[in-house]
Amino acid sequence: MHEQLTLRSAKFKVQYICVMAVPPFQRARNRGYYGLDKATEGEWNGPFSFIQGADIQFGMIAKFVPEEAKRGWQKEIELTRTAVAAVNKMKPRPRFFIVCGDLVHAFPGTKNREEQEKDFKKEFKDLDSEIPLVCVCGNHDIGNTPTRQTVANYVDKFGDDYFSFWVGGVKFIVLNSQFYEDPSQVMELKEKQDQWLDEQLAEDSKCKHMVIFQHTPWFLKNPEEKHLKNLNMENDLRLRMLEKFRNAGVRAIFCGHYHRNGGGFYGNMEEVITCAMGYTKAQSGLRVVRVYENTIKHGMDDIPETLCLSEAST
Template sequence: MINSYVDRGDGSKWDKERKLTRRAIDAANNMHPKPKFFIVCGDLVDSFPGTSSDDKVKKEQIQDFKIDFKTLDSNIPLICVCGNHDVGNSPTQDSVEKYKESFGDDYFSFWVGGVKFLVLNSQYYKDSSQVPEQKEEQDVWLETQLQNDGWQHLVVFHHIPWFLESPDEEDQYFNIDIDVRKTMLKRFHDAGVKKIFCGHYHRNAGGFDEDLEVVVTSAVGCQMGEDKSGFRVVTVKETEIQHKYYDLGQVPKNIDLE
């Protein structure tokens, strides 16, 4: 994306993203204490699914993604979230299956201590016209996952934000349509979710819907605003969750958990 969007090239190079990715991995590896996991909130690679030539580039990018992330400390699990570049703006059964072959499930839950995390495929809420059954399956699964089964915090990750600044903002490319947005935000409110982390915007953004915060994090790679390449450090405490975005050159080595 840097090659096509910033350098005005043909999108055939991604060496700059790889260098930034390795810097991010090095920063995570040198943190103390070690992060409980490292999560990429979608668009794991830039190339969309499509023609055979697109798929060839996509396979090469996926291969390089995996090569680089092999350098992540083995004690730091890598969590992958499905984005629109990964399965297409209008995903198909084939594009979803190919994603799952490369990266695993497109939606799932996991626990760290007393915290339960939900990872969703937000493309189903943006455009499920070609995958209505998969969208329905995720909805049924989500309803069971939102039940309180002993978690102290319930946190959600997905790619496309419900909103960028306000829950009442107008529909656009970078958010979820307001009718779907309102329905889903109510479901999360009712379940007790307080934090939802997203990507997609290539800028830092976010806001509150009452006490529910939607956090939009900029990219390790291409920037579309004034932010610099970086990532967000999240600290989970007994009664609250705190977060801060750092440029890659400013990521702290020692994380204060007090």
């Protein structure tokens, strides 16, 4: 008995040291996320929550709000601090915090880019170490027309641009949506993602739900709406992909980019667009997502200190 306990605590120590050895922005690697794999997270253990934010976009507010023009991205820093402090207080802890793209406003290689990246990382380091931060790349992060170099730089600084991970029996797939928006300079990277995605969707993974995260949405309100350049996806591609996701049993797709709430349904598959954490003409904020055995509920209310996860509260 004593030996077993010693062995268990030794194993725990090794795991702990390994996790600490992987810096927060290096955990999305090899198309997975360190510590959130099927072997450790493949089983359903009851309802849980996660937090989704998007478009904190360090540097955008100063460009659009005259009284903030001289403050750099101080407003985004303050908004991040408020968000991180609120999430850190949550009980039970959300299982992860995902930022669905446009981490910073300055496009690759432009003025202030490196400083904005540095401050983004600095502020999110205050997130409780037991709440993994998951980053998704947006058009501002890799450019409207990504290149091999801008994608490689993003991967170097924030981790893989597309990958999958598991939490409590649910499979989550993170996509690089810019490969659908404009792959003209990165066709082979786009094709690799396509192939990888098909494998992910085809895998007989016995997950409780399958959920997708990406930056740019497929549609803003209605799957049949017309194509609006740089806002939603081109119609043929959109319908082909939505059909593919629905056939694979995807439950929901969470996006950002729109800087206001939006989304709708394709059959019974929901697309959820979450308003910006940063600049918006609406109310900025975070989405609290509650995952139940048979459904997923979400809302943009204030972050509660105590989250009720009983099925009755749905």
